[in-house]
Amino acid sequence: xxxxxxxxxHGLHDIRRFFDQPPLQYLGLxxxxxxxxxxxxxxxxxxxALMNLLAEHHPRLRLSETVLQQAIAFLDxxxxxxxxxxxxxxxxRPRRMLHLEDxxxxxxxxxxxxxxxxxxxxxxxxxSPATP
Numbered sequence: 697x698x699x700x701x702x703x704x705x706h707g708l709h710d711i712r713r714f715f716d717q718p719p720l721q722y723l724g725l726x727x728x729x730x731x732x733x734x735x736x737x738x739x740x741x742x743x744x745a746l747m748n749l750l751a752e753h754h755p756r757l758r759l760s761e762t763v764l765q766q767a768i769a770f771l772d773x774x775x776x777x778x779x780x781x782x783x784x785x786x787x788x789r790p791r792r793m794l795h796l797e798d799x800x801x802x803x804x805x806x807x808x809x810x811x812x813x814x815x816x817x818x819x820x821x822x823x824s825p826a827t828p
Contacts, residue, residue: 720758721818724749728759728767730811733804736777736796743768743792765780768794776800 724733731750737743741749746757771777776797781790796804 719755720729721756723757723763723769725760725763725766725810727814728763729770730807730814731759732764732767732771732795733776733807734811737801737804737808740793740795742782742794743772746794754815754819772799776804 708711732746735746735749743764747761749762750757750759754821768777772779777800778795778797779792781789
């Protein structure tokens with residue numbers, strides 16, 4: 697009964713606000729893999745940049761550190777990516793850069809139409825990290 701009272705204290709404007717300002721949506725493993733592949737098809741990157749790019753280009757979407765690491769581990773186990781260290785002048789230690797193996801590019805490209813369609817449905821975004 698208290699649940700009904702809680703709902704009754706909210707108005708329809710609260711529901712409208714939900715649609716006007718939807719909550720953040722966190723990517724699951726499958727979608728995180730697609731995001732990483734989308735980024736790596738364009739250029740090598742590092743994990744923190746992948747998270748920041750997602751927030752920048754798709755403001756309603758987020759990626760947790762845990763899921764990001766799981767997705768990277770999955771792609772590594774598949775042999776789809778390799779990592780290497782890159783010195784960064786502004787940092788004391790090198791960055792762990794991720795690179796998509798050339799042999800996996802065709803498979804990654806096959807996923808992109810479905811991934812971009814999902815992005816369009818979810819946040820109205822068009823394209824990819826290169827096209828905000």
